[in-house]
Every structure is written in structure tokens, then in C-alpha cells.
Amino acid sequence: MVSISMTVNGKAVSGEVEPRTLLSDFLRVDLGLTGTHVGCDTSQCGACVVHVNGRSVKSCTVLAVQARDDEVTTIEGLAAADGTLHPMQAAFREHHGLQCGFCTPGMVMSATDLLQTNPDPTEAEVRDWLEGNICRCTGYHNIVKAILSCAAELRGHKVAAE
Amino acid sequence: MYNFQYHKPDSLDAAVTAIAGAEDGKIVAGGMTLLPTMKQRLAAPTDLVDLSAIPDLKGIGLDGDTLVIGAMTTHAEVAHSDIVKGHTPALAGLAEGIGDPQVRNRGTIGGSIANNDPTADYPAAVLGLNATVRTTKREIAADDFFEGLFTTALEEDELIVSVAFPKPAKAAYVKFPNPASRYAMVGVLVALTDDHVRVAITGAGQDGVFRASEMEAALSADFSPQSIEEMALPAESLNADIHGSAEYRSHLVTVMAKRAVAAATG
Ligand SMILES: Cc1cc2nc3c(=O)[nH]c(=O)nc-3n(C[C@H](O)[C@H](O)[C@H](O)COP(=O)(O)OP(=O)(O)OC[C@H]3O[C@@H](n4cnc5c(N)ncnc54)[C@H](O)[C@@H]3O)c2cc1C
Ligand code: FES
Ligand code: FES
Numbered sequence A: 001m002v003s004i005s006m007t008v009n010g011k012a013v014s015g016e017v018e019p020r021t022l023l024s025d026f027l028r029v030d031l032g033l034t035g036t037h038v039g040c041d042t043s044q045c046g047a048c049v050v051h052v053n054g055r056s057v058k059s060c061t062v063l064a065v066q067a068r069d070d071e072v073t074t075i076e077g078l079a080a081a082d083g084t085l086h087p088m089q090a091a092f093r094e095h096h097g098l099q100c101g102f103c104t105p106g107m108v109m110s111a112t113d114l115l116q117t118n119p120d121p122t123e124a125e126v127r128d129w130l131e132g133n134i135c136r137c138t139g140y141h142n143i144v145k146a147i148l149s150c151a152a153e154l155r156g157h158k159v160a161a162e
Numbered sequence B: 001m002y003n004f005q006y007h008k009p010d011s012l013d014a015a016v017t018a019i020a021g022a023e024d025g026k027i028v029a030g031g032m033t034l035l036p037t038m039k040q041r042l043a044a045p046t047d048l049v050d051l052s053a054i055p056d057l058k059g060i061g062l063d064g065d066t067l068v069i070g071a072m073t074t075h076a077e078v079a080h081s082d083i084v085k086g087h088t089p090a091l092a093g094l095a096e097g098i099g100d101p102q103v104r105n106r107g108t109i110g111g112s113i114a115n116n117d118p119t120a121d122y123p124a125a126v127l128g129l130n131a132t133v134r135t136t137k138r139e140i141a142a143d144d145f146f147e148g149l150f151t152t153a154l155e156e157d158e159l160i161v162s163v164a165f166p167k168p169a170k171a172a173y174v175k176f177p178n179p180a181s182r183y184a185m186v187g188v189l190v191a192l193t194d195d196h197v198r199v200a201i202t203g204a205g206q207d208g209v210f211r212a213s214e215m216e217a218a219l220s221a222d223f224s225p226q227s228i229e230e231m232a233l234p235a236e237s238l239n240a241d242i243h244g245s246a247e248y249r250s251h252l253v254t255v256m257a258k259r260a261v262a263a264a265t266g
Helices: A023-030 A087-094 A104-117 A123-132 A141-161 B012-021 B034-039 B075-080 B082-087 B089-096 B101-106 B109-115 B122-128 B213-221 B246-265
Strands: A002-008 A011-017 A049-052 A055-058 A071-073 B005-007 B025-028 B047-050 B060-063 B066-070 B132-135 B139-141 B146-148 B160-165 B170-177 B184-193 B196-202
Touching (some): A023 A049, A055 B101, A087 A104, A087 A141, A104 A123, A104 A141, A123 A141, B025 B034, B060 B082, B066 B082, B075 B089, B075 B101, B082 B089, B089 B184, B109 B122, B122 B146, B122 B160, B122 B170, B122 B184, B122 B196, B170 B246, B184 B246, B196 B246
Parallel strands (some): B025 B047
Antiparallel strands (some): A002 A011, A049 A071, B066 B160, B132 B160, B170 B184, B184 B196
């Protein structure tokens, strides 16, 4: 076992893990943060996407020890402390961007990473970005709508704030 | 996944020592190939040596006209680098086309070429652009580096430090991605340097990436899509699998090569 510590959703956490423990398992089992889902064992579905040091990664394909001392954000870390949804979460609700909800945490974490580097994506860019996030329910249409709407809203806020 | 000892050395020397001292040690770079393989228990190293804390392996720079990319540089970093875009835009485009954003945020150039998957993108760039692989022991020309399916000239305790790309006059990479995985069904890198053309093909070869010498000769004489119009690689030498027959890949090679030449000249 090895000792690790990292920051998860702004809080310092630590634990004892086997080197083979996946970050997704550390989050779900050791920390009880079950919002991060695991949908495949081939690194393809994206249900497990979290941010590590600000960039989206597949937490099922990162060892917990590799994230030692890193900053991790999961779906639980997006909403405000008072429960107000993050604009991306609100947009998914508004535009019915989910059905069973299994892919949703990964979709939302992936989409928020897209808007960090590309605040004004085209529909094609959104669809291309979702290459690593598989949804078996929605046909993606409303997911794409939600992301485009959130992007527009965030740009609007920015303009209004300036 | 079977258990293993984890090492995170902070220097190249320490990494080489850790690998040499392990019973069955493996390097982990981005982990995007190795960890899925270990999850399937297709690999079960006794020790993992993580290269992510070694500063010498990171970064993108110019050495005169040569573009030098550290082994631990991620696909996303290459895709978004102004230095790469200024030197060889085709290389930035190739990196942007690998897998998906999360794979690009972790996967590295060193890991990709060390792995030498027959459908991976980077081997086509390294071979087609006539790059040199710089290791902890020596410099290896691209023509000598890729030895066959998942096989390279690297020795057990030899690490890739960086890859050095000379500047081409013109270059383009075009791939037909597998619709599910985004790996190359066929990917063709065409590069023109002085009066010589190199054509490297990934995804199609039974022994992994290779150069198409007939196409190179035709394009060196006349760098236009028409000059390879009638040229088809013999299907017997190409891959066939559930994704496509050898005949289909043979056809794709010509189409992708023509598109790459058009993109390079356009
Ligand atoms: C869903 C998915 C889609 C993908 N799609 C594509 C695609 O479209 N095109 C494509 O080309 N690839 C694709 N890949 C593979 C991806 O590009 C990997 O990142 C890459 O093949 C391996 O790089 P890595 O840094 O993750 O290496 P690792 O997985 O960490 O290592 C791979 C191998 O290289 C060795 N190694 C790593 N670094 C070094 C070094 N510096 N010196 C010596 N040996 C080293 C390791 O020991 C290991 O054997 C995909 C992967 C996934 C999971
Ligand atoms: S659970 Fe991580 S990609 Fe499917
Ligand atoms: S909403 Fe069910 S998998 Fe996407």
C-alpha cells in the first residue's frame, strides 16, 4: 500500500491505496464520490471523465498514485455550495440533455473542459469533442444543444460583466 | 489488473536504474495504452516506472531548423503548439486527430511510437518526416526504428528522450479513421524535402508502418495527385480484419495518398 494525498473538489484528501487502484475507484470507493461513473473497461465510454489539474481525463485510465498531489474536480465539485447548479448542469436539465443519466457526469465534465479552451464552439466542434463520450440514450442531439446553449450563456454573462 | 511496485523517478538516470533493476519493469507515460492492457491482464509488469516527474522529457523546441519534441509531450500539447504549427502544421493536425480529447490530454508521443501499434498515427509522421528518435543510449533514424507489429529497435532499458523532426518543404497527413476507435484504417503522410518525397503508410501494413517506394518515386518526379492515380499497392501485403478487407485498404491507400498530396500542395 502507498499513501497518497490530493485535492478533490477543493478539499485536501488522503488515503492508503494499492498502486493498481484506479483514480475512478479511489474517488468512488475510498471517497464515496459515486457521481463519477464507470461504463466500460476499454477506456472508450467517457462516463468516468473528471478534471485533473484543470484538464479532462478518463479517471478509469489513471492510477490514483499518478494523481498524487494533483487537483481533481469531479461532477460533485461543479455546483455552488448552496446547491445552485453549474451553468452546464443547468443547461443539460433545461435542454433535456439526459435520459438515464449514466453518461451525464462524464459529458458535463468533458463539455466544461471544451469551453475553457473554446468558448464559442460550432456544432461540429462540439460533436467532434464528444468523440470520447458515449451516450446510449439521447442520440446526442440534446446534449449538443445543451452545450451550445451553455456556451452562449457564458459568453453573454462575460459580455454583460465587462 | 495485477499489482506492481510503483516508481516515480525525477531524473532520467534514476528511471533507467529503476527499469534495469526491476524483474519485469515497464515504463508508464500517458498510460493510455499500457493501463487498458494491464486492466485486461494482457500485461502484468512487476514494476511501473512513471516518467511524468522528469523535466528533461517535456517540452517542444527548435534546434535551428529541427523541431524537437520531448517524449512526454502530450498529443494535446503538440496539437496546440504554435512552434509545431509554424514548423510542420501537418504534425499538429495529426496530433489533433488522435482518439478523443481525454486521450490527447494524457497520451504522449514517446508512448505512441514506443508502442508502435500498426494503426497508430505518430509512426507515420516519424517515418514520413524522416525524424530521428533520441534515446538514453543513441540516436535512431526513423527508417531503423520501427521493426514490425508492436516492435521497435528500443532495448529493454532504453528510453525515448525526444523526437527530432527536420523541416519539410511541404507535408500533409490524411487518415481514414475507424469510425468507432479513431485509429487509422489507413493513414498516409506525404512529405516533400528538396527534391525527394517520402510516403509513410499506417493502418494498412501487416508489419506496421511502412514506406511506399513506388509512390515516392512517382511523386519525386511529379508531385501531383495524378502521378499516383493508377497506383495500387498489392492487396496480398496488406492487413485484413473485421474492419475492412485488404482490397479495401489497398484502395484507401491510393485515395488517402492522393488527398495528402493535394493537401500538401493546396
Ligand atoms: C480510446 C482510445 C483511442 C485512441 N485512439 C488513437 C488514435 O486514433 N490514434 C493513435 O495513434 N493512438 C490512439 N490511441 C492510443 C494513444 O495515442 C496512446 O496515448 C499512445 O498509443 C500511447 O501513449 P501513452 O503515452 O499513453 O503511453 P503508455 O500507454 O504509457 O505506454 C505505451 C508503451 O510505450 C512504452 N513507453 C512509453 N513512453 C516511453 C519512453 N519514453 N521510452 C520508451 N518506452 C516508452 C511503455 O512502456 C508502453 O509499453 C488511443 C487510445 C485510447 C485509449
Ligand atoms: S469508464 Fe472510463 S472510459 Fe469508460
Ligand atoms: S443518458 Fe443514458 S447513456 Fe446517456
